[in-house]
Amino acid sequence: MFRLMLFEFKKIGRSNFARILIVALILFCIGFYAFTYVNTTRIEDEIQSIQSTIQFTEQDLNKQRETLKTAEGAEATELKNNITFYEEWLVGEQNKLELYNDENWQAILQQEIDEAEADAGSMRYNGQTHTFSHPTLFTLDTYVAISKWMQNNEITPLLPVDRHFSYVTLYDKEVISTSPAEAEMIMETFRKNSIKYSSSSIHYLYRLFEISFGFVGVIFFLFLFGDIVTKEGLGRNGPIHLLRTQPIHRDKILASKFLTTIVFSSITLISIIAFSIIVGGLFDRIGDWDYPVLIYGEERTFTLMGMGTFLLKASSLFLLILIFCYSILILFSILTKRSLITTGLTLGILLIGIGMSKELVTSTIAHYIPFQYFSVFNVLTNELALTMENFNISYVNGMVSLSISSVALLLITYIISVIQYRKSN
Amino acid sequence: MIVEVKGLKKRYKKQLVLKGIDVQIESPQIIALVGPNGSGKTTMLNCMTNLLSITEGKIELLGKKYTDASLFYDVSYLQDNRILYGNLTGYDHLKFICTIQKLPLTKIKEVARRVGMESYLKKRVRNYSLGMKQHLLLAMAIINEPKLLLMDEPLNGLDPTSAINMRNILLELYKEGTTIIVSSHNLDEIDRLTNIIYFMKDGALLKESLQDFSTKNYIMTVNNPEKAKKILSEQKIPFTINNQNQLELEEKMIEIQTVINHLNQNDITIQDIENQKIGAERRYRELFEQELSS
Numbered sequence: 001m002f003r004l005m006l007f008e009f010k011k012i013g014r015s016n017f018a019r020i021l022i023v024a025l026i027l028f029c030i031g032f033y034a035f036t037y038v039n040t041t042r043i044e045d046e047i048q049s050i051q052s053t054i055q056f057t058e059q060d061l062n063k064q065r066e067t068l069k070t071a072e073g074a075e076a077t078e079l080k081n082n083i084t085f086y087e088e089w090l091v092g093e094q095n096k097l098e099l100y101n102d103e104n105w106q107a108i109l110q111q112e113i114d115e116a117e118a119d120a121g122s123m124r125y126n127g128q129t130h131t132f133s134h135p136t137l138f139t140l141d142t143y144v145a146i147s148k149w150m151q152n153n154e155i156t157p158l159l160p161v162d163r164h165f166s167y168v169t170l171y172d173k174e175v176i177s178t179s180p181a182e183a184e185m186i187m188e189t190f191r192k193n194s195i196k197y198s199s200s201s202i203h204y205l206y207r208l209f210e211i212s213f214g215f216v217g218v219i220f221f222l223f224l225f226g227d228i229v230t231k232e233g234l235g236r237n238g239p240i241h242l243l244r245t246q247p248i249h250r251d252k253i254l255a256s257k258f259l260t261t262i263v264f265s266s267i268t269l270i271s272i273i274a275f276s277i278i279v280g281g282l283f284d285r286i287g288d289w290d291y292p293v294l295i296y297g298e299e300r301t302f303t304l305m306g307m308g309t310f311l312l313k314a315s316s317l318f319l320l321i322l323i324f325c326y327s328i329l330i331l332f333s334i335l336t337k338r339s340l341i342t343t344g345l346t347l348g349i350l351l352i353g354i355g356m357s358k359e360l361v362t363s364t365i366a367h368y369i370p371f372q373y374f375s376v377f378n379v380l381t382n383e384l385a386l387t388m389e390n391f392n393i394s395y396v397n398g399m400v401s402l403s404i405s406s407v408a409l410l411l412i413t414y415i416i417s418v419i420q421y422r423k424s425n
Numbered sequence: 426m427i428v429e430v431k432g433l434k435k436r437y438k439k440q441l442v443l444k445g446i447d448v449q450i451e452s453p454q455i456i457a458l459v460g461p462n463g464s465g466k467t468t469m470l471n472c473m474t475n476l477l478s479i480t481e482g483k484i485e486l487l488g489k490k491y492t493d494a495s496l497f498y499d500v501s502y503l504q505d506n507r508i509l510y511g512n513l514t515g516y517d518h519l520k521f522i523c524t525i526q527k528l529p530l531t532k533i534k535e536v537a538r539r540v541g542m543e544s545y546l547k548k549r550v551r552n553y554s555l556g557m558k559q560h561l562l563l564a565m566a567i568i569n570e571p572k573l574l575l576m577d578e579p580l581n582g583l584d585p586t587s588a589i590n591m592r593n594i595l596l597e598l599y600k601e602g603t604t605i606i607v608s609s610h611n612l613d614e615i616d617r618l619t620n621i622i623y624f625m626k627d628g629a630l631l632k633e634s635l636q637d638f639s640t641k642n643y644i645m646t647v648n649n650p651e652k653a654k655k656i657l658s659e660q661k662i663p664f665t666i667n668n669q670n671q672l673e674l675e676e677k678m679i680e681i682q683t684v685i686n687h688l689n690q691n692d693i694t695i696q697d698i699e700n701q702k703i704g705a706e707r708r709y710r711e712l713f714e715q716e717l718s719s
Contacts, residue, residue, distance in 0.1 A: 003524045010521075014512040014549075242508040242518075242565075245474055246525045247497040421478055 004248065004256035005263065008228055012264065021224045029208065029272060033279050036204050039197040040284070041159040043100060049160075050097045054090060061086050105156055109147045116144045116163055130300070134172035134190060135163060138300045143167055146292045149304050155288040158196040158203065166193040170296065170386055200287030201280025202307055205273060209311060213318045213376035215354065221268070221322050222329065222346060225261045229330045230339040254330070254417065258410070261326045262319070269315055296382040298391050313395055314376050320402040324370050325350065327409035334417050350374075361388040370405040373398035426451055426488060427573055427604045428473075433482035435465075435472055435628075442468050444628040445482070455599050457615040458608035459709060460625030466608040469625070470575050474502045487572055498526055503566040503576040506558040511551035515542060515561045518550070519568055526569050533568070540564040541590055555582030563591060567598065574598065576607040580614055592618055612706040622708070643681060645672040646697040647688065656691050657684070 012018045061083060068079045099107050120140040123129070129137050143163045150157050160166050168190045175190070177183035197207060212220075243253050280286055289308030296302055305313075328349055332342040353371035360366050361384075372393055378384040379398055385391045428450040435443035443465050450456070458466045471477040473484055475491050484491035486500050509518065519533045537543045542560040550558065559582050566574060574595075580588055588611075595605055595618060609615055615622065624631040647653045650670045657664050657672070662684055665673045674684060681698075688695060 006524070007521050010517060011510060011512065014510075014517075016512070239508050239510050241476055241504055242510075244476055245497055245502045245504070246522065247495050248525060249494050 001252055001256050001259070004243070004252065005260045008257060008260040009264070012225070012228065015227065018224060018227070021220070025220070025224075025268075025272075029275055030279075032208055032211075033199065033204055033276075033283075036197045036207060037199040037283060040199045041196070043103065043159065046159050047097065047100050050093055050100060054093050054097065057086055057090055057093070061090070103156075106151055106154075108161055109151045109157060112161055112163060113144050113147045113151070116140045116147070120144065132171060132173040134168060134175050134187065136169070136171040138171045138302070139163075139167065139169045142169060142294055142302050145302070145304060146294065149292040153288070153290050155291055158198050158291075160196075165190060166196065168194045169294065170383060171300065198287065199280065199284040201277045201285070202287035202289055202291060202311075204280055205276040205311060206293075206307055208272065208276065209314055209318075210377050213314055215350070215374055217318065218321060218325055218350065218374065219347065221265055222325055222343065224268070225264050225326075226329050226343055226346075227339070228261050228264075229257045229326065230333045230342045250421075251414075254413075258326060258330060262323055265319060265322050269319065273315075294381065296386045310380060314380055317373060317376050317379065317395060317398055317402075320399055320406070321370075321374060321376070324402045324406045324409070327406045327413070331409050331413045331416070334413050334420065361393070362390055366390055367392035367394070367397045368401055370398075370402045373402060426485065427453070428606070429483070429485040430473065431483040433469070433472060433484060434480045435468055435477065436480040441480075442628045443472065443480075446628075446630050448623070448630065448632075450604055453599060453602050453604045454621055455595065455605045455607065455619035457619050457622045458606060458625060459610075459612065459615065459622055464625040465628040466625050467577050468628075469630075470502065470577050470606070470608060473575060474500070498569065499572045501566040501569060501571040501574050503562050503574070503579050505577060505581075506555070506562060509550045509553075509558060509561065512549060514549055515546045515553070515557075515564070518561060518565055519546075522565055522568055528569060536564045536568045539567075539594065541587070556584055556587050559583050559591075560587065563594070567594070570601075571603060574603055574605045576605065576609075578609060579607060580609055580611045588614055612709060616706075624709070642701045643672075643674045643676060643679075643684075644699040644701055645674065645684075645695060646699075647672065648694040648696060652691065653688055653693050656687055656693070660687055662687070 064079055064083050064086075068076060068083065071079055096108075096111075099111075117140075119135070120137055123131075123137045123140065131137070135143070140163070147157075149155070168187075172187070172190070175183050175186045177186060196203075198204070240253070244250065277286060290306035292304040293307050293310045294302055295305050325346065329342060329346045332345045333339075336342050336345065350371070353369075354374055357366070357369045357371040357374075360369060361372065366372055366388075367390070372384075373379050375384060378387075379393060380395055382391065382394070385393045426449065428448055430446055430448040433443055433446040434441060446469060458469070460466050468477065472479050473486065473491060475494075486496050489496040515537070516533060519536065520530065522528070523530050523532055533546075534543070537546045540560045540563050542557065542564060545553065545557055550561065553561065559579060563579060566576065579591060583591060592614060595607070599605060607615075607618070621632075644667070645653075650666065650672065653672060654664075654666065663675065663678045667673050674681070685695060
């Protein structure tokens with residue numbers, strides 16, 4: 001079996017189409033790293049930003065102090081209050097600047113925790129427990145939990161550290177503003193800001209997998225490795241007959257091809273992980289594998305998961321999705337014996353399946369449908385479950401559903417191939 | 426028993442394409458499988474190698490059931506060149522077989538030299554000519570020194586030199602004890618390779634040894650064919666006249682010196698006598714006269 005797999009490996013290596021796809025993948029990974037690198041907010045940026053703010057505020061204060069010399073009455077009182085406020089604020093900013101210069105994350109996080117806890121306490125006091133205005137109580141609570149997690153695990157937070165403008169959750173649906181259009185625009189900016197980039201290995205990998213672990217990623221893998229099972233025309237004349245006139249058991253040929261696709265897919269994922277570790281390590285740092293990821297629960301509850309564990313789970317779920325897709329591919333390959341038709345039918349089934357699963361997402365059978373789990377990150381963070389109000393759509397159910405479906409498809413394929421062989425063309 | 430095929434039937438949908446084939450080969454031989462397209466030659470070879478399932482019958486090769494994949498350690502099947510991987514080199518193909526059959530890699534150079542494909546061994550198969558592909562297929566088939574070699578149209582696309590080379594290799598293998606069953610349309614080459622021919626017609630097998638037939642024919646050119654015909658008829662000597670107005674006499678049926686004497690005594694000058702072997706083509710013509718005329 002291993003020898004057969006090596007032969008398949010050689011075939012892939014020599015295929016120009018596969019080479020083009022692999023080069024495209026490498027270029028995409030490099031390009032996405034460059035994008036991440038450019039969009040990463042660094043401590044120097046933050047320090048510069050604070051310094052500019054301080055400088056600007058000091059200049060403004062000086063102007064106000066000058067104006068105060070000639071001001072009288074109410075205007076003078078207002079100016080004095082303003083100056084006092086900004087002087088106090090400036091002290092805070094200078095203190096913050098010092099913390100950033102020292103890279104004192106513990107203190108920075110503590111400041112955030114204190115402020116967020118105070119805000120949360122105030123909201124609780126006012127009974128604002130189930131509102132949807134940013135920042136909601138849920139958002140503040142998760143922010144505090146995430147900050148404490150980072151403190152306890154001595155994790156460097158992603159910048160900017162700012163609960164007001166760069167942290168939103170699914171519950172933050174609006175901001176209070178006089179103009180609805182402006183409110184929507186602000187909310188959109190908050191959502192955009194909450195997607196933070198870091199060129200460290202772990203965060204780069206997180207973002208890379210976030211955009212890849214879905215339908216697009218599945219299609220890529222199907223095109224890259226689908227040829228292994230489709231191109232030789234299983235059961236037709238063609239190179240498959242070379243394998244069948246060697247001392248190899250018939251079932252082993254099919255099994256080795258299937259296993260090869262799985263092994264190659266795993267190798268590709270591992271290579272991407274290795275690539276991210278290398279480039280992250282070279283140009284930034286490896287990062288914190290236990291960086292907290294928010295997992296939504298029912299009724300405004302939540303848990304946190306280390307990013308390493310999260311990525312491991314995401315990879316395993318995506319791999320099962322690929323296995324499920326390869327099972328469909330091998331079934332069609334046996335049925336149609338045509339490479340192009342097989343790929344077309346598989347893509348068609350995937351599109352129909354995913355489309356139908358969206359329609360059925362609230363039904364009681366939703367979590368049994370394997371197509372439901374194609375948005376890996378949304379499944380793992382329970383965003384899909386929360387949005388669709390169906391918490392049966394979970395990682396565990398996804399693994400079970402995809403495994404059972406794949407086994408069923410492979411069993412059907414095996415039975416069909418036995419029947420076909422008996423009928424023999 | 427090297428090959429034992431009993432009552433082999435193969436049905437495609439409703440059509441019976443092999444109608445109860447029986448083959449028994451006990452000692453090494455070279456057997457040619459000859460028949461028009463669609464007569465069932467390739468189907469028979471594919472059934473023997475389990476590429477196609479059989480409808481009825483029994484097949485055993487080298488004492489093993491035909492479904493036993495392990496028999497391919499000793500049985501090779503040279504198929505058409507669609508089995509080759511265009512992206513891989515000849516070396517890759519041979520290495521794969523060596524790896525699967527646990528043969529030393531030194532065999533690759535050995536067989537490449539024997540077949541005459543050393544110069545393009547490391548080129549990709551998609552750049553091979555038809556003849557080069559046939560060389561590779563032959564190398565793949567003989568690298569394991571099989572006890573039984575099945576060949577489906579091995580001479581396709583071969584230039585005369587390569588065809589002679591292949592014939593010599595097959596004769597060498599035969600001398601080394603390999604049984605060869607070769608299907609081919611090249612009747613001249615078959616004549617040079619063997620005189621055991623299995624003619625296939627409509628899925629049935631007609632086994633013949635050309636040694637059972639008159640193996641030689643005399644073709645005689647005379648100055649007066651009409652007079653010669655009369656004399657030979659009077660003497661009750663069997664003969665035919667070909668379209669070039671030459672006398673054709675079967676060696677088995679006549680005493681050539683007697684014929685010459687009769688003609689000389691009657692003042693008929695024999696301008697030329699050609700001694701021609703009755704070959705596969707002649708027998709083929711006899712068997713498939715109807716198809717040929719249509």
